[in-house]
Amino acid sequence: MARAGATSCWRLSQGRAGLRTVRGIDAHGRPYHALRPELFLWVHATYLDGVLTLRDLSGSSPAADEREQLYRQWCRIGRCLGLREDDLPPDIDAFTAYFRSTLTTLERTTPVRDLLGPLPLTPPRRVADLPLAGACWRVLERLLVPHLASVTVALLPPEAVTAMGLPPAHRVYRGLARGAARVLNRLPHRLRAMPPLPL
Secondary structure (H helix, E strand, O other), X not given: OHHHHHHHHHHHHHHHHOOOOOEEEOOOOOEEEOOOHHHHHHHHHHXXXXXXXXXXXXXXXXXXXXXXXXXXXXXXHHHHOOOOHHHOOOOHHHHHHHHHHHHOOOOOOHHHHHHOOOOOOOOOHHHHOOHHHHHHHHHHHHHHXXXXXXXXXXXXXXXXXXXXXXXXXXXXXXXXXXXXXXXXXXXXXXHHOOOOOOO
């Protein structure tokens, strides 16, 4: 069990390593880096909020005890990623208060603009290796890529949209976001969620 837990933490740390290049200068001329504790806490917080948002949009909001369980799992992952106990809100209610207050301080930085720009969809290897499947994927990519940013904005909390000066999402994209959430919520658990960490 201990070895499995160590392996899980090592795998998670590889994801943290991918944030080393996320840095820049904010609108006030201050340098920032995604791995600074207060910024990395926010990056990690968006993971839990994303899970809860998708559940809410899919019409299957988690009950209070499940929200608490998800929060405890999120804290375990955070500790594996290097966050200290003092960095983490003490409970789900404190997390919600922290998240809502931080939303109002967001800025439209270069990484945000990049994320909301056209991003290629990388096909799974099994798809890429099959000529016909690869061709179908490229057609799907041409159809979806122009709309991904709008669907992303539709998934954002209103406070974030306002703070970053983004145009509100059209109701069509809000509908697409709800539809995507329902589809994701019906996928097998192994395809849509990180497995629980061993205690």
